[in-house]
Amino acid sequence: MALRLAPAGAQAKVGSVPAGAGTTVRMVADLQRALGRPSGNRRWVMVIDTRRCIGCSACNVACVAENNLPPGVTYRTVREVELGEYPKVARVFMPTNCMQCDKAPCVEAANAVIPGAMKKRPDGIVEIDYAKMRGRKVFEAATRACPYGAALYYDDGKNHTDGTPALQPYEKRAACEYGRSWTREEPAGATRKCHFCAQRLDAGLLPACVSTCPGLAMHFGDAAAPKSLVTEILAAGRARRLEPELGTEPRVYYVNDWVDEIQAVPAPASTNRRHVNCSTCHSFGR
Amino acid sequence: MTDTRTETTDITRRQFLGSAALFGGTAAGLVSGRASDLPAECAPNAYQLADSTNMLHTVCLQCNTGCGIRVKLQDGVAVKIEGSPYSPWTLVPPIDYRTPLADAALVEGALCPKGQAGVQTAYDPYRIVKVLKRAGPRGANEWTAIPFEQAVREIVDGGTLFRNVKGKETRRVTGLRELWALKDAKLAAEMSTAVEEIRTQKSAREKQEAVEAFKARFKDHLHLLIDPEHPDLGPKNNQVSFVWDRLKGGRAEFIKRFISESFGSINAHGHTTVCQGSLYFTGEAMSDQFVEGRLTGGKKFYWQADTANVEFLLAIGSSYIEGGYGPTHHARKLMGNLVEDKVKIAVVDPRFSKIAAKAWMWVPAKPGTEAALALGMIRWIIDEQRYDRKFLSAANKAGAKAVGEQSWTNAAWLVKEDGSFLRASEAGVGQKETRTTADGKK
Numbered sequence: 001m002a003l004r005l006a007p008a009g010a011q012a013k014v015g016s017v018p019a020g021a022g023t024t025v026r027m028v029a030d031l032q033r034a035l036g037r038p039s040g041n042r043r044w045v046m047v048i049d050t051r052r053c054i055g056c057s058a059c060n061v062a063c064v065a066e067n068n069l070p071p072g073v074t075y076r077t078v079r080e081v082e083l084g085e086y087p088k089v090a091r092v093f094m095p096t097n098c099m100q101c102d103k104a105p106c107v108e109a110a111n112a113v114i115p116g117a118m119k120k121r122p123d124g125i126v127e128i129d130y131a132k133m134r135g136r137k138v139f140e141a142a143t144r145a146c147p148y149g150a151a152l153y154y155d156d157g158k159n160h161t162d163g164t165p166a167l168q169p170y171e172k173r174a175a176c177e178y179g180r181s182w183t184r185e186e187p188a189g190a191t192r193k194c195h196f197c198a199q200r201l202d203a204g205l206l207p208a209c210v211s212t213c214p215g216l217a218m219h220f221g222d223a224a225a226p227k228s229l230v231t232e233i234l235a236a237g238r239a240r241r242l243e244p245e246l247g248t249e250p251r252v253y254y255v256n257d258w259v260d261e262i263q264a265v266p267a268p269a270s271t272n273r274r275h276v277n278c279s280t281c282h283s284f285g286r
Numbered sequence: 287m288t289d290t291r292t293e294t295t296d297i298t299r300r301q302f303l304g305s306a307a308l309f310g311g312t313a314a315g316l317v318s319g320r321a322s323d324l325p326a327e328c329a330p331n332a333y334q335l336a337d338s339t340n341m342l343h344t345v346c347l348q349c350n351t352g353c354g355i356r357v358k359l360q361d362g363v364a365v366k367i368e369g370s371p372y373s374p375w376t377l378v379p380p381i382d383y384r385t386p387l388a389d390a391a392l393v394e395g396a397l398c399p400k401g402q403a404g405v406q407t408a409y410d411p412y413r414i415v416k417v418l419k420r421a422g423p424r425g426a427n428e429w430t431a432i433p434f435e436q437a438v439r440e441i442v443d444g445g446t447l448f449r450n451v452k453g454k455e456t457r458r459v460t461g462l463r464e465l466w467a468l469k470d471a472k473l474a475a476e477m478s479t480a481v482e483e484i485r486t487q488k489s490a491r492e493k494q495e496a497v498e499a500f501k502a503r504f505k506d507h508l509h510l511l512i513d514p515e516h517p518d519l520g521p522k523n524n525q526v527s528f529v530w531d532r533l534k535g536g537r538a539e540f541i542k543r544f545i546s547e548s549f550g551s552i553n554a555h556g557h558t559t560v561c562q563g564s565l566y567f568t569g570e571a572m573s574d575q576f577v578e579g580r581l582t583g584g585k586k587f588y589w590q591a592d593t594a595n596v597e598f599l600l601a602i603g604s605s606y607i608e609g610g611y612g613p614t615h616h617a618r619k620l621m622g623n624l625v626e627d628k629v630k631i632a633v634v635d636p637r638f639s640k641i642a643a644k645a646w647m648w649v650p651a652k653p654g655t656e657a658a659l660a661l662g663m664i665r666w667i668i669d670e671q672r673y674d675r676k677f678l679s680a681a682n683k684a685g686a687k688a689v690g691e692q693s694w695t696n697a698a699w700l701v702k703e704d705g706s707f708l709r710a711s712e713a714g715v716g717q718k719e720t721r722t723t724a725d726g727k728k
Contacts, residue, residue, distance in 0.1 A: 021379050024371075028392050052621040054607040055640050061402035065366045066335075082638075087650055091643035164411035169363040176333045203336035204392050211368065211394035212402060214607070214617035 026229050027206055027221055034222035035204060040122035043224035044196055046210070047239050048095050049255040052217040055080055055093035059209030059218070063097075066197060066208035068175035068184065071160050073153040075194035076209045095209070095217060097194035098151040099242070099250030100126050106152065109145035110191070113138040117191075124251050125198055127178055130190040139191040147246050157188030175199075196220070334360045338391040343370055347534060348400040348407065350562060351375065351612040355401060356394070367404045369395025369614060378594070378618040396614040422451060460525070467510040468521035468550055477504060481518050520552060527553035565589065565611070576682065576696070578723050594619040602634040602656055606641040620644075634659060 034042050055078055063069065063076040079094040104126050110117040110133060117133035120126055133139070139154045146152060161168045174181045176199035197207035205211070210218040221230035233239055239253035334340050335358045342357040346367070354373025358366040369376025372383055376395030417437040422428030432440075440447050444461025448454035468474050480503065484496040500517050501508060508514040510521050528545040530537070533556050545554040558566070566587050573586035593599070593606075593616045604610050607617045623629040624644060633642040634649045634656060642648045651659050667673050678698045680686035686694040700708040711718035 022377060024377060024395075025381065025393055032392070049625065051625050054613065054617050054621065055643065056399050056608070056613060056617075058397060058399040058402050061399040062366075062397070065402060065405055068365070087648070089638055089648075091638060091640070093640075093643070160406075161411050166411050168406075168409040168411055170365045170405050170409055173360055173363055173365055199333050200336070203333045205336055205394070208366075212397045214396045214398055214614045215621035216396070216618055217621070 023216055023219070023229070024206070024211060027210070027219065028204070030221040030225065030228040030230075031201070031206060032204055034225055034228070035201075037222075037225075041224060042123040042222045043251075044100070044124045044201070045221065045223040045230050045234070045251045045253060046097075046100075046196065046207070047219040047230055047233050047253045047255060049217050049219070050092065050094055051256065052215040053078065053093040053095055053213075054215045054217075055091075056214060058212045058214060059095060062208040062212040063194075063197075065170075066175075066200070067177060068171065068173060069192070070155055070184075070188075071158050073155055073192050075153075075192070096148070096151070097209070097252065098126060099148055099248070099252040100124055100194075100196065102249035102251065103247060105145040105147065105248060106142040110138050110142040113141045118142065125195050126193075127195060127198075128191055128193060130178070130182065130187045133191045134189045142191060147243060147248060148250075152191050152193045155187050155190055155192050157185070159184070334358075335366055336391060338387040341387070341391065343372070343387075345534070346397070346401045346404060347532065348404050349609075350532060350534070350559075351614075352534065353397065353401060353612065353614055354395070355397065355404070357404075364405055364408055367397060367402055369397040369401070371395050375612055375615050378615060396618060398613045401614075420448070420451070423453070462526060462549075465522050465525050466549060468507075468523055473504075473507060474521070474550060477507075477517065477521070480504070481520075484518060521550065523550040524552050526551045527555065529555050529557075531557070579721050581696070591616075594623075596620075596623075596629055599629060599631045600634070601631065601641050601645075604641075605635075605639050607644070608640050 057078045059076045060074050060078060064074055067075060069075065076095060076097040079096055081092045081094070083090045083092065102120070102124065104118070104120060107118040107120060107126060114132050114134075116129060117138055118126060118128055133142075136154060139152060143152045159167055159171045161171055172184055174183050176182075177187075178195065178198065179202075197205070197209075200207060206220055207218075210220045219230050219233055221228040223230050223234060225231060233255070234253065239255050241250050241253055340359045342359065342364075344355055344357060346353045346355040353375040354370035355376070356368045356370045357364050358368065371377045371381045371390050371393040372385070373395055374380045376397060377393070380395070381390060381393055416431040417434055418429040419432045419437070419440075420428065421430045440459075440461070442462045444459045444464060446456060447459045448457055468477075477500075480500050484493055484500060487493040487496050497515065497517060501514055504517075511517060512519040512522055512524060526545070526549060528541060528551070530541060533541075538556070541554055541556075545551050569589040570584035570587050571581075572589070573584035574581040575583050577583055590611065591599070599606070599620070601610075607613050607620065610616060620629060620631075621644075624631070631641065631645040632647040632649065633639060633645040634651050635642060636650050636653055638648060638650070649659070676689050677691055678695060680689050680691045680694040681696065681698060682694055686692070696707070700713075702708050702712075709718065710716040
């Protein structure tokens with residue numbers, strides 16, 4: 001392709017936040033302010049408003065492209081549950097990713113198998129060391145420990161275009177994660193999961209899922225900043241964390257007023273489900 | 287909000303990030319276990335996807351909505367696509383069009399999953415990137431790849447192109463060069479006018495005489511025609527037919543210029559999808575005006591519902607946030623209003639679609655019964671008098687003006703069983719009206 005490109009490592013031509021009235025611009029401005037503070041003073045949180053989720057999975061596709069993820073690995077999934085009996089039915093879309101728990105059971109479980117495999121960053125992101133967290137044993141230990149189900153993925157080294165006439169260039173590219181660039185081969189055999197697109201945050205961009213969402217179902221920012229949008233949303237008191245009784249203290253919050261309405265929908269007689277709540281989706285497929 | 291740098295110490299952050307990278311990998315040792323407030327995290331492999339010089343601004347054609355997009359390149363390979371922040375289709379509201387690219391790089395518009403998957407379309411391993419020539423009988427799926435230059439030569443010159451296909455060894459294919467018969471624009475115009483004269487003749491005998499007159503007049507040029515006995519079929523040029531798919535981004539103009547104006551064939555045919563056709567032609571019909579006794583001349587081809595301001599959305603068989611001309615902008619507008627209780631959605635669809643999942647009411651009407659439902663709704667509206675009497679009274683432009691409405695409607699006109707409108711005179715009210723056409727005819 002005969003395009004003149006900035007060479008790797010050249011000074012990034014990134015400017016200041018443009019003026020704008022929308023929520024996205026507001027969150028980008030919040031992000032720039034947060035990046036001006038030391039990372040230990042930041043508190044990244046994601047607030048997912050499932051009422052605004054249209055179940056399109058654009059976040060999923062954006063995540064795969066941004067992080068160059070192999071088959072079977074999507075840091076973000078949108079779970080979908082159909083409830084009730086015809087014609088009184090409901091359909092719930094539940095965007096899900098690693099909750100970046102402050103007291104993450106997966107970190108403990110993984111490090112018990114391989115010391116230093118996972119760690120919690122000062123800004124709240126739960127990080128994987130691809131060099132250490134290798135093999136299925138540690139992956140399975142961490143996965144079992146996660147109460148939210150399937151937040152972690154095992155990279156078996158495959159590619160989407162394996163078995164086609166040619167492995168495509170976008171799959172062969174290196175991708176930035178955890179502060180450095182990785183070839184496609186390097187994380188193969190490692191455990192992988194969402195890191196709030198840390199490489200994008202470092203560059204001043206919102207996580208890929210947040211910005212691509214047609215329904216604007218996700219809000220992201222620094223909950224330690226008094227003026228940020230996420231601080232406002234959390235202060236309004238509608239957002240809640242899933243299964244708080246577990247004491248995991250996740251950094252992903254949900255706004256979801258469907259729950260009570262769904263509870264009014266009779267559960268299918270064929271199931272023994274006592275009631276429907278967020279964990280209905282979150283244990284789905286476990 | 288225009289410049290956050292004044293509010294933080296960030297004024298040097300970007301410069302530091304850049305310069306650290308520029309001076310070569312000072313942070314290369316900080317692979318994991320770094321403190322993320324160190325600025326050169328991704329150096330020396332700088333994250334290229336935030337740099338505006340690695341972004342192409344273009345239009346998504348994964349569907350026909352045509353969202354503004356930004357394609358991000360890494361080492362010349364398209365790897366990630368975002369909604370353009372300049373586009374009202376993807377960012378609601380968009381940023382100022384005059385925003386410098388470097389500033390805009392920080393802000394991304396929405397994009398649906400199909401748009402996000404554009405990279406897979408661009409780099410489809412099964413995409414045909416060479417000219418394939420049939421190497422066996424039709425339908426045998428046997429092909430050979432030939433150089434582009436050879437393809438152009440064979441298409442232009444024709445000849446016995448299938449010598450290696452059994453049974454087709456001697457088949458001669460006519461090339462474009464031979465079909466480009468009539469090249470004289472003046473002559474073409476004269477022939478065209480003469481053909482119109484043949485067409486206007488009433489009887490078969492008169493038509494035959496006109497054909498003979500045509501042949502006599504153009505006796506030196508009859509070899510240019512497909513059939514001299516049928517001048518209306520036009521010149522051999524018409525034997526070239528160009529059939530295409532979507533018309534976007536200047537393709538229509540290019541095709542028209544190449545096939546119609548340069549090559550001189552009338553056979554240039556596009557198509558669109560049925561779903562889109564229904565939108566286009568409904569929109570066209572809705573903008574028809576009452577001219578000379580009939581509704582005609584609709585000019586507004588492409589309508590979009592005002593989802594930002596709508597208070598009640600009735601989606602009948604329309605998957606509004608899955609498709610419906612731009613899930614990106616419709617969802618941004620609708621979902622925000624939905625959460626704030628500003629909009630109520632009802633969905634008529636046998637399928638419990640995604641928009642149905644967001645609806646206040648789902649009506650799972652059986653396919654084909656929607657018209658009955660609509661008639662029932664009309665009946666209820668009439669019975670309950672839940673209509674806008676003032677607007678309905680504006681039966682024409684003058685009526686609208688009289689009651690202070692912006693527009694008018696024929697909804698209250700009575701229709702006879704044959705489908706035509708009932709006239710006042712036919713109902714015994716007033717005289718039979720006479721109309722004057724634009725030509726002044728009564």
